Amino acid sequence: MHPLRKMYCRTFQAALKFAIPFLPYRHPKIIGSVTGIPEVLRKKKCNSVLIVTDKGIVNLGLLKRLKKALKENHISFVVYDRTVANPTTTNVYEAVNLYHAGQCSAIIGFGGGSSLDCAKAVGVKIARPDKSLASMKGILRVRRRLPLLIAIPTTAGTGSETTIAAVITDAQTRHKYAINDFPLIPRYAVLDPQVTRSLPPFITACTGMDALTHAVEAYIGNSTTPGTRKNARMAVSLIFKNLDTAVRDGDNLEARRNMLHASYYAGCAFTKSYVGYVHAVAHSLGGAYNVPHGYANAVLLPYVLDSYGECIHKKLHELAIAAGIAKKDIPHYKGARIFIYAIQDMKKRYGIGNFIREIREEDIPKLSHYADKEANPLYPVPVLMNAHELEKFYYMLMPKKASHRARPDYRAYARKKVTAPEAKTETADKQADVPVTSGQSLSGKVEKSHE
């Protein structure tokens, strides 16, 4: 990247970092079960509520417990279940009409990122009936309190229950845009493991890797705070301890609960400290080829971490310690190597490959341009890269283009003989030389890989 552009990016990021303590960030209060919602609604004097969800959630019967709890507490409700993936302005306007027809005073978003985003956008339109959704795209355009908003995530990964953003697609033009403002952060997040039980193993794995990417990218960026670093470490620790179990045994409620908490903590971390090039590249792939977000992140994460080099070794070592896979007294570069290898190992266990076959070479300049536009200057990444420099990640993901030089061999990397002078102990050497995770192979128990 040109030195002047670098200077511009770093100045922009420093200004945002300086502003963090003065901005009205808040964390949603956690409720442990959907059965705890009526008590909150009663306290807030809400007698009627709109539930925004999708057909899949309804067909799986996931609404039943919530409906029963509301009925038992004499709280009336209306259900909007037509939310689509990439929710549209039509979804939002239909749900708003239902909100008014049901004389509601609160909104519950129940589902994955799409339903939660739709619920947030409904709240925006209730708070700002005079303004179109499109006119509020961008940052800080809402500036008004939303009705009571409760988020019930049914995937443990997006962190949408903690963020200031709602991504909406214009039903006519198909233009996709984000509305970002602090009132969009839900007041409550319901982290109820029962609602994630039916998530298939492969989706559990990919959404869990998305949460891991949020935590890692927030942690290695330059705009962290003690709070976001703590949240990221907590998320990484929970993911390494629970994702294998949640993928292998979806009925294990403790693992499911811990993954919901991991996703929540990772969301709290990246809301303030941002993500990085993994997300920027993954978003471009999602937009062009509909590659699932969590899958694209998981494929990319080790490559992008490796490309940052030495400047993130200390931070990756800290995350490896938080994950319980490395000791404190080993050199940072070894800790970093262990962490990157462990991610590669997780991918393998979950059936997540190293390539995205949809990538066409002729699309790469455009895709890297989108990634550059998304990330620079906003994301406080450890090493700045322009569109041209980002192109390498797309080439790495193309099976035909990948070469030994472009695509690191992480197994060999993790076993590389230690020659650096700071390598002190035999224990440290041994620790880097053995496979760092011991989870049972899950191949055959997960859905077919995307690759």
Ligand SMILES: [Fe+2]
């Ligand atoms: Fe993400």
